[in-house]
Amino acid sequence: MKTTPTTPSYKGFRFPPEIINHAVWLYFRFSLSFRDVEELLAQRGIVVTYETVRQWCLQFGQVCANELRRRRPKTGDTWHLDEVCLKINGKTHYLWRAVDQYGNVLDILVQSRRNKNAAKKFFRKLLKRLHHVPRVIITDKLKSYGAAKREILPGVEHRQHKGLNNRAENSHQPTRLREKKMRRFKSAKHAQRFLSAFGLIAGHFQPRRHCLSAEEYRAILQTRFQIWNEVTETKTAA
Structure with missing residues (x-):
């Protein structure tokens, strides 16, 4: 049985997908609060409220996590x-x-x-x-x-x-x-919702670095960022 691919819909949002998904990535990848993400975006001239960041994470976090799960290789036995x-x-x-x-x-x-x-x-x-x-x-x-x-x-x-x-x-x-x-x-619902997305997104960007050379680690991380951009339909800068 295969899962149907899902892609996030950005219709109706005034910010481009690149900004939305950068905020989602920051929140789930690092130990940051919504207010921390708000401040990091403000430093780049992007003015949003922490409540907006919260809504973005609620709407797109699990969708992206599900697609990362679908794309990963078969898990161990x-x-x-x-x-x-x-x-x-x-x-x-x-x-x-x-x-x-x-x-x-x-x-x-x-x-x-x-x-x-x-x-x-x-x-x-x-x-x-x-x-x-x-x-x-x-x-x-x-x-x-x-x-x-x-x-x-x-x-x-x-x-x-x-x-x-x-x-x-x-x-x-x-x-x-x-x-x-x-x-x-x-x-309990809040914990289940957050951790279901957090484990997959954070884990996607944390390969077993101690088992890899610096060159291998950078190559794997680059591949995983590429997968993330495909999952979130984010365009990379030329």
């Missing part, structure tokens, strides 16, 4: 799963995250529980999104994973060891940084 606690309006929620062995974010889901049913819901979301079954899943020792895996992925190898799951645990660090910058998420 080893899935690392982990959950981290989020405090939202004084209530405890859990951010479930899955990454492959290369650190690519496969999907996230914000839920109020971390029991067997919550794990099953996350497994189903992953399978629906990726359309393939992993060879191995690696988790910590939370029993909910094993119980859900026996029903949803009975033939898949399951390794439960906290030390093997650093890939997933490290992938939570950018989220913690943004959570602090945003002074916590306002609601």
Whole structure:
């Protein structure tokens, strides 16, 4: 099953796509607030309000993230799963995250529980999104994973060891940084909406630099900027 390509529509906006998508890129790529982006644009003579930047990110962030997901190569066959606690309006929620062995974010889901049913819901979301079954899943020792895996992925190898799951645990660090910058998420829906786009867009511009030479890194980054320009229908300067 293939997803239908989607492109953002800029009809009715008074600013050109180049400015809109630069603002979206700044917000999702770096640990910036809407007001920070407003100030960076003002330094270049572009006068917009932080509320305008917020609307741009709401309207175009997820569309661009979905297209980046569609264009990326097939993900790895080893899935690392982990959950981290989020405090939202004084209530405890859990951010479930899955990454492959290369650190690519496969999907996230914000839920109020971390029991067997919550794990099953996350497994189903992953399978629906990726359309393939992993060879191995690696988790910590939370029993909910094993119980859900026996029903949803009975033939898949399951390794439960906290030390093997650093890939997933490290992938939570950018989220913690943004959570602090945003002074916590306002609601579970807000967290789900933001992180669904953030993980894909930020990850797209963060290849595993420590594994690459300087020349390889620059070449990969140039390719990824080209993909971003195609996704956002942004024209590059001649």
